[in-house]
Amino acid sequence: MHKGRLAAVPRYLGQDFDHTAPGHRFYLYAKLWQPDWTLCEEEGNGTTRKSARVAELAAISRLTLNEASRPNPNIALVNALVERQQWLAESILRQPGRRILQLPARAVAPVATGLGMEHPLENGFAFLTPYGLPYLPGSSIKGVVRAAARELASGAFPDLDPAGWDEQAIDALFGPPVADGEAEDAKRRQGALRFWDAFPLPPMNGSLLMAEIMTPHQAHYYMQNEPPHDSGSPVPIPFLAIAPGARFEFVVECDLRRLREHRETLVDGERWRQLLQAAFEHAFKWLGFGAKTAVGYGAMETDTLELQQRERAARKAQERAAREERERAEQEARAARLAAIEDPLLRELEQLLEERPNKDEPDYVFLIPQLESGRFAGNEARVAEEIKKRMEAAGRWNPEGKGSKPAQRKAHQYTLRVLKHLKE
Template sequence: MAVAAVPDYLGKDFSTASPGLRFGLYLQVWSARFGKETNKVEPLQRAGKLNDNDKRVMAALAARQQAGFEAIADSAYTLQLDTLATAPFTTGLGNAHPLENGFAFLNPYGLPYLPGSGVKGILRQAARELASGDWGEHAGWSNDVIAALFGSEDDKRPLRGALTFWDVIPQIKGGSLTVEIMTPHQKHYYQEGKTPHDAGNPIPLTFLTVPPDSGFTFYVQCNPALLKESAPALAANGQWKACLQAAFEHALQWLGFGAKTAVGYGAMQEDQGKKSERERRQSEKKEEARRAALSPEDLAYEQNRTVIDNFNAVFDAARTGTYQPGQEFDSRRNTFIEAATAWEEPRSRAEAAALLAETLKWGVSKKGKVRLKEALAMLKGEG
């Protein structure tokens, strides 16, 4: 059985360690004489399995990022994009590892991540492609816009970009990383300098991936001071955000994120469900803030207006016909009278009185007329 290359006192059960530790220090892929075992899939599967603590940490990191972003979020200078992977995602394959293919884990949590620098690189490339015009519309991109948002290393005019990209913590679907296999051909030609032919013996190489349907949330901040200094036009009417959204759309559709994107890895699409939910929460927060800024009188008037509008709709529906005493409208009117006469806010009382006076003209029973006139006198301050 394969073992980890660690002292005996550490034991043999590393199921409580993070995936990063199990893939690195505790990878159980060595024979008793510390030669690599031929079966590399099972050790990687064990390394990529998330335990309960990993899942809690993964969710907590996502929640902390969201809370931190909302704490500093300015709708004019921040952008959040929720996506779902439509293909396996991998990154960090060039990191040193005994199995030749590494993987990027975020220390000290030992969980997969996409560095913010990687996000910036892909979006810069997307911006360059759009600016070239080879993909149709420029979507506002040009070399100057790229320099203003991503920075420039021009010796004559070095420039710091206005955008900051956060690391992305994938929310892994299914609770486990998956193992993929690639079989590079023509090793004898590319590495050994032999004549190319089709009788080569490719050696399968295994590597870890984040499975499809995993969630990736991108957070981007824009420094308004830098933006206004380097490209004031981009700060007007959120033009920088429109450009960046176009770059994201291009990257999602044509480029992908992470490694091996040329063969389909790292493909993603926007998560419309999360987008709608985020917009709903933002709308609720704006509404709460707006209501909190109202005076007690304005708040009471706004609440009472809802009752007035509802009864007005009932009245509009009823007066399309002929008034009949004892119909449901009389009951609805009596309920409205009880609510309106209890109000203290003067605008609400005045509008309720005007509406009830209209219903009096349309129709009321003899018994109800007395009560209605009394209510009108109360609402007008005459009773």
């Protein structure tokens, strides 16, 4: 390159990719690598690497998937994953012998997942490949809920209601434990439940991820077999976590045919659903999901507001379906009634009455203008006779003009209009 000349390169090169999925930034694009894929060199007491760790985690944690100020493809991506699960759940519900439990929840504490994965920051994080979005694996969810069911069934906690859990129910729903040498038979011993991955959605206002710090003390005692003392130098360790307020959708699939084979009583009245909800509630409150649950991470609660909204939506859907069914039955009854009328003219009259916009309007009030418009040319007398019958049945036929009340005078006017066509 000649001196004084600048190379024309794309502006985005070398800049931060704000819309890059957090998982890709955490692993592939982390600002910790040298061109040869080795970590950046430490200076002094590891200040360079330590500062790079904190800075990179802070940058990743600031990624807000629900940022409305500018479009973010990660928003569409995480919503697409959730919508795909919803579509799959609806398709499964249409299949015989299969049911779905959907339970919305919110994190009330940070959720650390995948800390044991290898990473230059010493603590990894569970991102779904290839999307680069955080998630809770279904296998992890199953393990936590099974542990909650075992605690409820054990009776070791007198203050806890077992909610109907026992070892037989656990084996039927989760599958009995597989001993050594029985791996080939594991499929036959599979339980009736299948736990889906859970994808966290960001809080209404805030980021989905956050940077946390753990500071282990007495490392010289635990790792170097030295006597404990207070003159050590604790090293803060940063790690990623899902922020409190994140929304989760737990989806569990139940194979009713398999469940009937092992515990048919759990199918009656959808008893399995009640047991599973109780186990989730216990896991939310006492166990937690992910890592570091012993110090309060991973605690959740059922999103009661979302449940209430879904219940209202379900009721409205049921009411709408019932209303549509009634309307369909009424239409079929009307069609059958019209088909039973042999006289084409009378059938046409009934068809007009069925299609009138105001069903509360008396028949004769609607038919008289139709008669006067010339619609029934050549059949005026027959139509007028039919209108007369309907007015007589309603007590509104008044050729003599009896009575002085407005309704009686109006009935007399209608009668005169019909008589005009009868005389013709």
